[in-house]
Amino acid sequence: MIPVIVLTGYLGAGKTSLLNCLLNRPGTRVGVIINDIGKVNVDTGLITGQIDAAESIAGGCVCCLSDSSPLDELLEKLAQPRLCLDAIIVEASGAADPLNVDRLLRFGKADGVRFGGIIDVIDAVEHEHTVDTSAMAPARFNATSMVVVNKLDRIAPEDRDMVLARISGRIREINPQVAIVPASHAAIDPELVFDIAMDEDPVNELPLAAASRTHHDHAHAAHANAVTVRCPEAADAGAVLDLLEHPPGAAYRIKGHVKLRTDRGTQRYLVNMVGRQIHFAEATAHSDPADDALVAVGMGLDETVVGAALATALEPARQDPSPRNLTRLERRLILSSNAGDETKDNEFA
Structure with a gap:
């Protein structure tokens, strides 16, 4: 898209x-x-x-x-x-x-x-x-x-x-x-x-x-800087959603492919966050799982702080996601496929 x-x-x-x-x-x-x-x-x-x-x-x-x-x-x-x-x-x-x-x-x-x-x-x-x-x-x-x-x-x-x-x-x-x-x-x-x-x-x-x-x-122009953290294993859906809904300071964009642990096992997703707008989609078959990672882009990023935030969100999931986080993920997917994609409401029941 x-x-x-x-x-x-x-x-x-x-x-x-x-x-x-x-x-x-x-x-x-x-x-x-x-x-x-x-x-x-x-x-x-x-x-x-x-x-x-x-x-x-x-x-x-x-x-x-x-x-x-x-x-x-x-x-x-x-x-x-x-x-x-x-x-x-x-x-x-x-x-x-x-x-x-x-x-x-x-x-x-x-x-x-x-x-x-x-x-x-x-x-x-x-x-x-x-x-x-x-x-x-x-x-x-x-x-x-x-x-x-x-x-x-x-x-x-x-x-x-x-x-x-x-x-x-x-x-x-x-x-x-x-x-x-x-x-x-x-x-x-x-x-x-x-x-x-x-x-x-x-x-x-x-x-x-x-x-x-x-x-x-x-x-x-003043140059933006970027921080990349790889996602070799399935991460917790709630932790990744928390990162995107509350990005670390000065991170204007967060993009990439991630593996998430879901009720269907490990699933891969394409993620794009701009400002406070989040777009989620299932990863395409031609993308290589070995390259899965998130990249944060912004002006004057504190690379240590931002890198730590990305690394925390991408830690391997230790348990199955909660029903609430599954609902949050499903809603993101639905919003991203419909006209109402760009909601500013980041609070999910």
Whole structure:
């Protein structure tokens, strides 16, 4: 299932710059849906990176659609196996409310895709004059998986830490768990957003990504780091679910294959966690059980702490799972196969 990543942000915050940053990474095939509130999609002409497939929604904000059908139709077109895409990125209009976009994604019915995160881009200079203007912190951050605080280079060096701390504090009033990434020129490490296939363009494809890089591309972004812990034996389902529902600090993504002890014996699952959204699926036959492991990705991970948390969750199960944990696992599988996959309710009876 192809991850769908949505970029939101107020007008001029840097969404298209972030999109270009992600597209300029070689070795990954990306499909893009551009949404512009005008009848002509002017944002399409601003894209400089490599797009392997593209669609557009013009004439209105994607979050104002009466239902998810138009977006579902485009997502299914891009999710066709013949396109071999690694990710789909939706650049929403500057008027889009992440809360409504989240609703469309969670209740959409497109086949072949899964939630890959909602990334809200902030203009650090203008944010407090345009978006965060009331006593209450903006509700939009309740739906976001990651917030990119952009244009920090336009703030005097001696004031940057103070501004970043002030903006981050307001965001965390609404969403204490959200990942916050400081940036200039909207440059972030693409590994935070989707898997990178390789460091160079495939030999059978034009080197468009490398050719289109700009001086402020991902090379100038703070790099994410990752921690990997192998899963050689069946782990306890409850322990793995606890890890995913309460990930260790700064772990924005957790992905991989795991063996779990169930009432049917040892079962293998593919796991993808982005922000607080969790996707579970039975492992495919072509994946090698010898490679089963979980990988945590984030900015500034404490590798010792995160590694210990993963290792604890993947300890071999000493007994059969409890009925409650079997129910939790079954519910995750059901949610991940249905439109209601991206529930924010992490409490299970």
